[in-house]
Amino acid sequence: MLSSFSSIIKALFPRIAYSLQAEILKSNRKYLRLLFLFLVPTWAYGQTDTLSLLFVGDVMGHAPQISSAEVSPGLYDYNHCFQFVKKEISEADLAIANLELTLPGKPPYSGYPMFKSPDALAQALWNTGFDVLVTANNHSNDGRKTGVIKTVQTVRKIGFAQTGTFLNKLDKDLFYPLIVYKNDFKLAFLNYTYGTNGVPTDTPTIVNLIDTTLIAQDIQEAKARKPHFIIAVMHWGLEYQLTENKDQRALAIFLLKNGVDLVVGMHPHVVQPVRKEYINGKHNLVAYSLGNFISNQQQPYTDVGLMLQVDLVKTAQDIKAELYNYQTIPTWRYIHKRANQKPKFYVLPLRLLETWKSEFPEINPADLHKMKMNLEAVQKRIGQPK
Numbered sequence: 603m604l605s606s607f608s609s610i611i612k613a614l615f616p617r618i619a620y621s622l623q624a625e626i627l628k629s630n631r632k633y634l635r636l637l638f639l640f641l642v643p644t645w646a647y648g649q650t651d652t653l654s655l656l657f658v659g660d661v662m663g664h665a666p667q668i669s670s671a672e673v674s675p676g677l678y679d680y681n682h683c684f685q686f687v688k689k690e691i692s693e694a695d696l697a698i699a700n701l702e703l704t705l706p707g708k709p710p711y712s713g714y715p716m717f718k719s720p721d722a723l724a725q726a727l728w729n730t731g732f733d734v735l736v737t738a739n740n741h742s743n744d745g746r747k748t749g750v751i752k753t754v755q756t757v758r759k760i761g762f763a764q765t766g767t768f769l770n771k772l773d774k775d776l777f778y779p780l781i782v783y784k785n786d787f788k789l790a791f792l793n794y795t796y797g798t799n800g801v802p803t804d805t806p807t808i809v810n811l812i813d814t815t816l817i818a819q820d821i822q823e824a825k826a827r828k829p830h831f832i833i834a835v836m837h838w839g840l841e842y843q844l845t846e847n848k849d850q851r852a853l854a855i856f857l858l859k860n861g862v863d864l865v866v867g868m869h870p871h872v873v874q875p876v877r878k879e880y881i882n883g884k885h886n887l888v889a890y891s892l893g894n895f896i897s898n899q900q901q902p903y904t905d906v907g908l909m910l911q912v913d914l915v916k917t918a919q920d921i922k923a924e925l926y927n928y929q930t931i932p933t934w935r936y937i938h939k940r941a942n943q944k945p946k947f948y949v950l951p952l953r954l955l956e957t958w959k960s961e962f963p964e965i966n967p968a969d970l971h972k973m974k975m976n977l978e979a980v981q982k983r984i985g986q987p988k
């Protein structure tokens with residue numbers, strides 16, 4: 603009886619309960635709180651002691667990706683791009699990506715340097731199983747004010763929890779830090795970028811910039827909400843650098859010392875090391891850069907990304923959660939070229955090296971060899987997780 607009621611609740615509400623809850627819980631309106639408590643009892647989302655998270659890096663939208671996704675004039679479909687990583691992504695309790703483009707909602711669409719992609723890209727990410735999108739990056743303002751607003755509205759409408767850019771101050775006050783509830787866990791997400799390529803942020807929109815004074819305040823705000831775990835997704839570092847720089851490391855230490863539990867980096871377009879830092883009496887994970895998840899970049903190493911899988915477990919008192927296991931799964935961006943047809947973009951996971959003949963029959967041996975070389979090289983470079 604309980605379980606069937608639980609499944610009805612889950613069917614009625616989105617697969618994650620996030621901002622709405624945060625808004626209602628922050629609201630001073632008592633009746634809203636009561637309504638919320640009545641409608642969404644915590645147990646409806648499942649009582650578990652573990653939670654699996656999966657992070658991927660930059661979701662880019664270069665011009666060849668846009669034309670590749672156009673299946674008929676004005677109609678776009680990106681679902682196939684992610685079909686071979688759907689298993690890992692949909693199986694995670696929460697999957698998180700950096701959306702490094704804007705969604706104007708209508709043409710003209712464009713690739714570098716002002717990324718404007720069809721909404722279908724975000725819809726495909728949702729269909730694949732992503733739950734959270736962070737949007738503070740150097741391309742946040744590529745569509746200026748309208749771009750920020752349309753992007754935030756579109757991804758939230760699809761169902762994503764989203765953070766890093768905001769409609770206005772009220773929106774940020776209500777929804778930041780982003781609190782996500784899943785399986786009886788309460789997580790806080792923070793998201794910042796080093797800049798916006800010199801494109802100014804138009805009022806009233808907000809793009810979270812890296813500012814340690816502000817970040818320290820935000821962490822305090824996050825802690826005050828008593829989440830089990832605090833995650834900071836940072837858009838930082840230098841493009842194409844294979845290791846983190848001093849600034850990234852200093853900022854990572856700053857975040858951890860102030861109470862962040864996990865730091866995940868984006869932006870360099872190549873994979874940088876995953877390291878452990880012993881701070882506040884525990885080992886904390888810092889993934890300096892997950893590289894590109896999907897793009898049309900051709901520079902060395904930009905075709906490889908990392909999926910970071912993190913398992914959390916609650917501490918005995920149910921006050922905090924801690925990391926008890928993690929693994930990295932390299933992925934390869936494959937552009938499948940066919941005679942007289944548009945090339946197709948795919949994200950292929952490492953496991954396809956063993957099973958590619960049955961799962962991905964179209965790849966030719968030379969491309970398969972390239973995939974093998976690139977994935978092995980990145981594994982060697984970042985080291986196997988311990």
Ligand SMILES: [Zn+2]
Nearest residue numbers: 702739740869
């Ligand atoms: Zn970037």
